[in-house]
Amino acid sequence: PHQFWQTQPMPNINEMDKLKPGPIQLGVLAEVRKDPFNLIEKYEWFNVDLRNEEQAQQVYTLLKENYVEDDDNMFRFDYSIEFLRWALLPPGQYADWLVGVRVNQKLVGFISGIPVTLFIENQQNKVKMTEINFLCVHKKIRSNRLAPVLIKEITRRVHIKNMWQAVYTAGIVVPTPISQTRYYHRSLNAKKLIEVGFSSLSARQTISRQQKLYKLPEEPKTPGLRPMKKKDVAQVTKLLNEYLKNFKLYFKYTEEEVKHWFLPRKDVISTYVVEKEQGIVTDFLSFYNLPSQVINNPKHTHLKAAYSYYNVATQTPIVQLMYDALILAKNEGFDVFNALDIMDNDKFLKELMFCSGDGQLNYYLYNWKLENDMLKPEEIGIVLV
Numbered sequence: 001p002h003q004f005w006q007t008q009p010m011p012n013i014n015e016m017d018k019l020k021p022g023p024i025q026l027g028v029l030a031e032v033r034k035d036p037f038n039l040i041e042k043y044e045w046f047n048v049d050l051r052n053e054e055q056a057q058q059v060y061t062l063l064k065e066n067y068v069e070d071d072d073n074m075f076r077f078d079y080s081i082e083f084l085r086w087a088l089l090p091p092g093q094y095a096d097w098l099v100g101v102r103v104n105q106k107l108v109g110f111i112s113g114i115p116v117t118l119f120i121e122n123q124q125n126k127v128k129m130t131e132i133n134f135l136c137v138h139k140k141i142r143s144n145r146l147a148p149v150l151i152k153e154i155t156r157r158v159h160i161k162n163m164w165q166a167v168y169t170a171g172i173v174v175p176t177p178i179s180q181t182r183y184y185h186r187s188l189n190a191k192k193l194i195e196v197g198f199s200s201l202s203a204r205q206t207i208s209r210q211q212k213l214y215k216l217p218e219e220p221k222t223p224g225l226r227p228m229k230k231k232d233v234a235q236v237t238k239l240l241n242e243y244l245k246n247f248k249l250y251f252k253y254t255e256e257e258v259k260h261w262f263l264p265r266k267d268v269i270s271t272y273v274v275e276k277e278q279g280i281v282t283d284f285l286s287f288y289n290l291p292s293q294v295i296n297n298p299k300h301t302h303l304k305a306a307y308s309y310y311n312v313a314t315q316t317p318i319v320q321l322m323y324d325a326l327i328l329a330k331n332e333g334f335d336v337f338n339a340l341d342i343m344d345n346d347k348f349l350k351e352l353m354f355c356s357g358d359g360q361l362n363y364y365l366y367n368w369k370l371e372n373d374m375l376k377p378e379e380i381g382i383v384l385v
């Protein structure tokens with residue numbers, strides 16, 4: 001049933017379950033194919049330069065019109081150009097890991113990789129690999145097996161760099177997830193969520209009751225909470241790397257990477273630190289800005305969603321820290337605050353009135369067998385944007 005995935009080095013397919021933990025196949029650099037995979041006539045490979053305005057616009061439009069939708073096709077992610085530059089131009093990025101397919105100059109397919117260092121299950125397994133994201137094929141040419149060609153081509157380009165593993169997430173299940181996590185949602189603008197069909201009113205509920213239920217104070221509560229600045233990078237890096245050791249899957253961050261991923265960028269990423277004593281950062285919270293287009297609604301075109309990124313609480317109670325995150329997000333104009341049930345999120349989701357959504361997020365490792373086939377959501381320490 002999985003014509004393509006059957007051929008790939010994934011656990012529990014083709015009796016690969018008898019494997020020992022670690023890489024499933026060992027790669028040989030000299031054996032990596034030197035030339036790109038063949039495309040059918042008129043289709044051509046195209047390395048996207050996101051710093052170029054027109055090319056960034058082309059990726060933006062392809063994704064805006066053809067990327068991920070919810071189960072009922074009511075909402076579609078609308079990643080902004082500045083967001084895509086943040087997500088896809090991190091330190092050390094390779095020019096040929098932003099892979100496009102064009103027909104008559106028009107972009108109809110895309111897949112991206114970025115370099116990451118991932119710890120898997122224990123501190124001995126530190127692996128340089130790629131994080132794959134934004135696989136997209138234009139709606140008009142779906143089901144023609146272009147996706148496997150995109151995947152094979154980026155795999156080749158990663159192999160050429162002598163890297164043999166990948167990490168990625170998807171809403172769907174393909175061979176073979178290493179963890180299944182769930183989305184949770186916290187209403188910030190109850191009226192709008194109902195108007196766009198993101199949430200529905202139960203029999204005994206009214207809009208005004210919901211508004212009252214989800215009401216938030218005007219200002220955050222934690223003394224010393226302020227936006228992260230350049231001078232915080234060293235302390236945030238230490239707090240983050242130390243915290244992430246609690247999990248079975250996590251990235252190792254350099255200070256340069258923390259600068260890139262955490263320094264606030266307008267309409268992309270918000271990070272707030274707690275500076276209690278002069279100069280000492282004890283906690284931080286962060287969320288990214290990913291709106292969804294509302295597909296068929298007379299009144300609203302977009303839903304403004306904040307997504308929980310990484311939060312580290314060493315002095316402030318986590319519930320209080322995340323309550324402040326909700327207040328900040330509300331004040332920045334977001335309609336909903338989303339989080340997965342990963343890391344320590346379970347410690348605040350219920351208490352802060354998040355509700356489980358209808359979407360799942362499956363985590364995958366390419367060409368790696370875990371000691372224990374599945375990780376629990378709370379063992380996952382990575383967030384892909």
Ligand code: MYA
Binds near residue numbers: 001002
């Ligand atoms: S997840 C987000 C994926 N994007 C979307 O959902 C956007 C909307 N949908 C589309 O654009 C298309 O439907 C896509 C498929 C492009 C998804 N992950 O070309 P096809 C398999 C893995 O005829 P299309 C993200 O970005 C499918 O099972 N495989 O289908 C992470 C079937 O194979 P098999 C997927 O609908 C991506 C084959 O493709 C996915 O026209 C990680 C059908 O191809 C999926 N999300 O296009 C990719 N969807 O017959 C893997 C479909 O075997 C990376 N398929 O069942 C692997 C690591 C690579 C690097 C390794 C380095 C060492």
Ligand code: JJ1
Binds near residue numbers: 169199336359
């Ligand atoms: O947003 C999602 N679901 C929402 C909307 C559902 C609309 C009908 N299908 C949801 N709402 C109900 C909760 C409500 C929130 C406010 C308070 C009261 C309760 O459940 C879902 C996640 O739950 N989103 C998606 O399905 C989008 C796709 C997710 C997969 C993403 C894959 C990306 C992979 C790339 O790395």
